[in-house]
Amino acid sequence: MSNRPRLIRHGALEDDLWRLHDTTLTTLPPDEAYWMVTLDCWKVNQDSMSQRIHSVAILVPAHADSKDFLPIGVSSINALAIAFIAIDFPNYTDGRGFSLAQILRTQLGWLGELRAVGDVLIDTIHYLARCGFDSFLVKEGHDPELALQSFETFTVHYQKSYLKPVKINS
Amino acid sequence: MYIYDEIDQQLVEQRVAQFKDQTARFLTGKLSEEEFRVLRLQNGLYIQRHAPMLRVAIPYGMLVSKQLRMLAYVARRWDKGYGHFSTRQNMQFNWPRLEDVPEILAKLATVQMHAIQTSGNCIRNTTTDHFAGLAPDEIINPLVWCEIIRQWSMLHPEFAFLPRKFKIAVSGALTDRAAVGVHDIGLQAVEVDGVLGFRVWVGGGLGRTPIVGKLIKPFVAWSDLLTYLQATLRVYNLHGRRDNKYKARIKILVKDLTPEVFGQQVDEQWQLIKDGPDKVSEEYVNEVSSRFVWPKYDTSLIENDDSIILQAAGNLKFERWLRTNVHDHKVTGYASVTVSLKATGVPPGDIKADQMEAIADISEKYGFGELRVSHEQNLILADVRRQSLYSLWLELDILKLATPNIGYITNIIACPGGDYCSLANAVSIPVAAAIQERFDDLDFVYEIGELDLNLSGCINSCGHHHVGHIGILGVDKAGEEWYQITIGGRQNGGVNIDTNQTQIRGGGAAIGRVIGPSFAREQIPDVIYRLIQTYLRLRDSDAERFIDVVERLGIGRFKEDVYSDPILLKAPLNTEVIDV
Numbered sequence: 115m116s117n118r119p120r121l122i123r124h125g126a127l128e129d130d131l132w133r134l135h136d137t138t139l140t141t142l143p144p145d146e147a148y149w150m151v152t153l154d155c156w157k158v159n160q161d162s163m164s165q166r167i168h169s170v171a172i173l174v175p176a177h178a179d180s181k182d183f184l185p186i187g188v189s190s191i192n193a194l195a196i197a198f199i200a201i202d203f204p205n206y207t208d209g210r211g212f213s214l215a216q217i218l219r220t221q222l223g224w225l226g227e228l229r230a231v232g233d234v235l236i237d238t239i240h241y242l243a244r245c246g247f248d249s250f251l252v253k254e255g256h257d258p259e260l261a262l263q264s265f266e267t268f269t270v271h272y273q274k275s276y277l278k279p280v281k282i283n284s
Numbered sequence: 285m286y287i288y289d290e291i292d293q294q295l296v297e298q299r300v301a302q303f304k305d306q307t308a309r310f311l312t313g314k315l316s317e318e319e320f321r322v323l324r325l326q327n328g329l330y331i332q333r334h335a336p337m338l339r340v341a342i343p344y345g346m347l348v349s350k351q352l353r354m355l356a357y358v359a360r361r362w363d364k365g366y367g368h369f370s371t372r373q374n375m376q377f378n379w380p381r382l383e384d385v386p387e388i389l390a391k392l393a394t395v396q397m398h399a400i401q402t403s404g405n406c407i408r409n410t411t412t413d414h415f416a417g418l419a420p421d422e423i424i425n426p427l428v429w430c431e432i433i434r435q436w437s438m439l440h441p442e443f444a445f446l447p448r449k450f451k452i453a454v455s456g457a458l459t460d461r462a463a464v465g466v467h468d469i470g471l472q473a474v475e476v477d478g479v480l481g482f483r484v485w486v487g488g489g490l491g492r493t494p495i496v497g498k499l500i501k502p503f504v505a506w507s508d509l510l511t512y513l514q515a516t517l518r519v520y521n522l523h524g525r526r527d528n529k530y531k532a533r534i535k536i537l538v539k540d541l542t543p544e545v546f547g548q549q550v551d552e553q554w555q556l557i558k559d560g561p562d563k564v565s566e567e568y569v570n571e572v573s574s575r576f577v578w579p580k581y582d583t584s585l586i587e588n589d590d591s592i593i594l595q596a597a598g599n600l601k602f603e604r605w606l607r608t609n610v611h612d613h614k615v616t617g618y619a620s621v622t623v624s625l626k627a628t629g630v631p632p633g634d635i636k637a638d639q640m641e642a643i644a645d646i647s648e649k650y651g652f653g654e655l656r657v658s659h660e661q662n663l664i665l666a667d668v669r670r671q672s673l674y675s676l677w678l679e680l681d682i683l684k685l686a687t688p689n690i691g692y693i694t695n696i697i698a699c700p701g702g703d704y705c706s707l708a709n710a711v712s713i714p715v716a717a718a719i720q721e722r723f724d725d726l727d728f729v730y731e732i733g734e735l736d737l738n739l740s741g742c743i744n745s746c747g748h749h750h751v752g753h754i755g756i757l758g759v760d761k762a763g764e765e766w767y768q769i770t771i772g773g774r775q776n777g778g779v780n781i782d783t784n785q786t787q788i789r790g791g792g793a794a795i796g797r798v799i800g801p802s803f804a805r806e807q808i809p810d811v812i813y814r815l816i817q818t819y820l821r822l823r824d825s826d827a828e829r830f831i832d833v834v835e836r837l838g839i840g841r842f843k844e845d846v847y848s849d850p851i852l853l854k855a856p857l858n859t860e861v862i863d864v
Contacts, residue, residue, distance in 0.1 A: 206322075208526060209442075212445070213518050220556075237302075237319075241442075245441050268295060272440075274561040275557070
């Protein structure tokens with residue numbers, strides 16, 4: 115069960131190869147694929163990390179301030195150096211990540227991959243997709259195949275400024 | 285009534301299907317209890333003392349006869365033959381089985397009803413004036429705006445998991461009957477320079493920390509309503525406290541930031557989205573409005589109450605009912621009529637399936653089949669021809685639904701209390717009944733005049749005790765039930781919406797003040813009686829209401845009288861003021 119791929123990406127399931135760089139280390143991760151760093155680490159080392167061959171992913175905690183994404187004087191995120199942004203849901207009932215996603219998508223110009231990680235349920239994926247997430251690491255114990263179907267839970271919506279969920283990342 | 289279009293209907297049906305799947309996964313162990321808890325709450329399902337409790341939304345209190353018949357059907361088939369109107373324009377069923385809930389919801393969906401967001405930390409059912417669309421003093425028809433807010437808030441992807449529950453109330457009239465001052469967001473219709481819009485109060489609420497809302501924005505034009513709500517909710521969702529559920533309501537955030545800073549943050553966010561896709565267009569308002577079926581009034585009627593006056597002469601019961609339960613209507617020759625669910629001995633807001641069906645029939649016979657549910661837990665017959673009032677009264681009286689006490693002391697607002705609710709510290713229903721029995725002389729009740737008496741079985745304040753002219757709160761002290769009394773609360777200040785007054789804000793709402801140590805259950809009727817005696821002695825005329833006297837003189841005299849009353853001193857007092 116637990117070895118089944120549970121990352122939803124481009125409308126299909128795949129293995130999650132990404133690992134989080136240990137925040138207690140003073141060194142940065144080696145320039146190789148699949149390294150994820152915390153937002154704090156990224157903020158401090160942005161310049162050097164932007165020079166890497168292998169882009170890092172950034173893990174954003176639920177309590178992050180949207181202003182933390184941008185250095186002063188910069189109005190949109192430097193997308194080239196970032197593989198994807200992951201927003202953590204410490205508990206699925208903590209809805210801050212939904213608003214962070216909206217701000218990243220509609221105000222900070224983040225067009226790259228936006229991943230929901232942490233307490234990601236079959237039952238929250240539909241809302242997550244509407245708020246701009248396009249990849250989802252489904253929590254253990256939730257059937258990833260069922261999660262894939264949740265894009266179609268609702269086929270109609272009221273709120274005009276939010277996306278219609280689509281399985282395929284366009 | 286608003287008539288669903290295909291999208292409205294599809295959404296409700298898809299939510300039923302989703303919940304059916306969630307229930308099935310829970311029952312087969314694929315969804316943990318903790319995971320299911322919040323998901324079921326978002327669909328109005330609590331696990332209660334005796335059985336699950338299902339809370340069905342009556343969006344903005346508007347109900348039509350076929351919906352009431354469906355509620356009767358649900359009550360009979362899945363409950364014990366009755367339902368309970370809450371103080372937030374919802375109906376609660378206390379006895380359904382969890383396994384049956386998906387089927388109940390599917391049935392409700394056939395008459396455009398649902399339980400979506402009637403609980404949980406999300407945007408709840410938007411409430412309004414129980415005379416919405418009927419009152420003579422309306423600036424706008426709040427039903428249209430409530431429907432617009434219903435659509436916007438239903439299954440909102442960004443605001444499904446807020447720090448805490450979120451309640452919006454809308455008042456479209458000069459007199460605030462929606463209690464906008466004690467909601468997370470209160471919207472009061474205003475017209476400025478020929479443009480309609482809303483005054484926005486934020487951070488009001490009852491519960492543990494009762495606060496009257498602060499005026500965050502004196503005017504938001506109608507076209508900006510949804511984007512302004514979105515900005516407000518976004519600031520709250522990001523910054524509201526999540527570490528302590530007692531400090532998680534928006535009122536705490538507004539207080540911590542100060543209303544000025546909170547307002548600025550909302551404004552900054554709003555500037556970024558105000559001209560986005562959720563800006564309300566005239567076309568959309570017209571579209572929503574056109575989906576309502578508005579009554580086809582007979583406009584040839586004239587105001588002539590001669591026959592009613594004749595019928596009332598010598599018929600004291602009818603005359604009293606006319607005085608208290610019949611209300612002015614915007615259309616000449618019509619009235620709105622309150623069907624009292626406050627007969628002595630019946631739990632406030634409870635209604636039997638037979639009564640629901642009878643009222644559904646009556647609403648068609650005497651009107652256009654339209655009703656409203658009031659936050660005072662009564663039903664309103666929307667459009668009754670004044671000429672038919674006498675025969676209507678005869679029918680209601682037989683059904684025991686004509687108790688002439690609307691606006692008076694025995695029209696008690698009360699939560700279900702400890703008899704049903706697992707949150708309650710104390711019972712409510714027997715206390716309400718005991719007070720009603722104590723004040724069973726109607727002449728005396730009228731002599732006392734207008735008085736709101738509200739009763740909650742615990743600090744969650746579902747019985748709105750904080751805004752009762754007299755409020756009663758059940759508290760727990762070492763496993764015993766005690767009752768704390770407040771006076772001076774009010775849900776509005778009539779047309780007085782002067783924001784310069786510190787006491788009267790948010791449409792004039794005020795929070796009652798505790799008079800002192802709490803009392804045992806059996807003392808309560810005597811305490812209330814004592815308060816009334818003091819009031820009658822101190823009022824300067826019949827026109828000065830209980831609440832006016834409290835406002836004029838403060839609580840001191842009342843306090844002295846109650847705590848020096850020899851009858852009350854005979855029984856032991858709980859000497860501490862219990863900190864809730």
